[in-house]
Amino acid sequence: MRWGSLMIAKRKGQGAARGKARDGVAPIGTRPSRPKPRYCIVCGTKLRPIREHGVRRMACPRCGFIAYRNPVPACGVIVMRSGEVLLAKRAHEPRRGSWGIPAGFMEYGEHPERTAVREAKEETGLIVRLSGLFGVYAGRDDPRTRAVLILYRAKIVRGRLKAGDDASEVGFFALDRLPKPIAFRAHREALGDLRRMERRKSR
Ligand SMILES: [Zn+2]
Structure with missing residues (x-):
C-alpha cells in the first residue's frame, strides 16, 4: 500500500512541533532518559x-x-466511529492509567503499516484496514526514549472491542469529551489536529 506525494503535501504542516498542548491538558513532562x-x-x-x-x-x-542513539518509531491508528475516536487506557508504565491512541513501537524488520495494524488488534481486539496517513509526530516526553509517532487513519474490518495486551480499557470518545489524562504530548497534538479536521468537516 502506498500513498503518494499528494497525501504528504496535503498533510504538510500538521503534526509540526508545538510549544504546548492546545487541548488544555498540561504536559506531564518526564524528560526522556534512556x-x-x-x-x-x-x-x-x-x-x-x-x-x-x-x-x-x-x-x-x-x-x-x-x-x-536514535528515536524509536512507533505506529498507531486513528479509528473513528460515529464521530468518536478510539482510545486505549494504558495498563503498564510509563503513564499507566492514562489514555492514548492505539499505538506501539515497531519491531525490527517490521513495516510501519503492519505495526499499526498489529497494535490496533493487540490493544483493542479490532481488525483494521489502513486508509491513509494521518500524520507524523515527534515523541519527546516518553521516559523510555525519544520516539517518532506515525499515525494512519484506519477503518474497522471486524473484531469485537476488547482491551488486551497493554490496554486495561478501550472505548470510543467524543473529541470534545476526551478522557484525561492523555499519556503523551504527541498523542495530544494528534488529537488536537483530529478535532480541528473534524470541526472543519462539519462546518
Ligand atoms: Zn567493541
Whole structure:
C-alpha cells in the first residue's frame, strides 16, 4: 500500500512541533532518559566518547562499534466511529492509567503499516484496514526514549472491542469529551489536529 506525494503535501504542516498542548491538558513532562550504554554490545569493551560530525557519541575503541542513539518509531491508528475516536487506557508504565491512541513501537524488520495494524488488534481486539496517513509526530516526553509517532487513519474490518495486551480499557470518545489524562504530548497534538479536521468537516 502506498500513498503518494499528494497525501504528504496535503498533510504538510500538521503534526509540526508545538510549544504546548492546545487541548488544555498540561504536559506531564518526564524528560526522556534512556540510559547511555557503557559497554560495547559486540565485544564488551568499555565505550569511550567520540565526536562524529559534531555529535558526541559513545564508541568502542576496540572494534569500532558506535552506539547511536536514535528515536524509536512507533505506529498507531486513528479509528473513528460515529464521530468518536478510539482510545486505549494504558495498563503498564510509563503513564499507566492514562489514555492514548492505539499505538506501539515497531519491531525490527517490521513495516510501519503492519505495526499499526498489529497494535490496533493487540490493544483493542479490532481488525483494521489502513486508509491513509494521518500524520507524523515527534515523541519527546516518553521516559523510555525519544520516539517518532506515525499515525494512519484506519477503518474497522471486524473484531469485537476488547482491551488486551497493554490496554486495561478501550472505548470510543467524543473529541470534545476526551478522557484525561492523555499519556503523551504527541498523542495530544494528534488529537488536537483530529478535532480541528473534524470541526472543519462539519462546518
Ligand atoms: Zn567493541
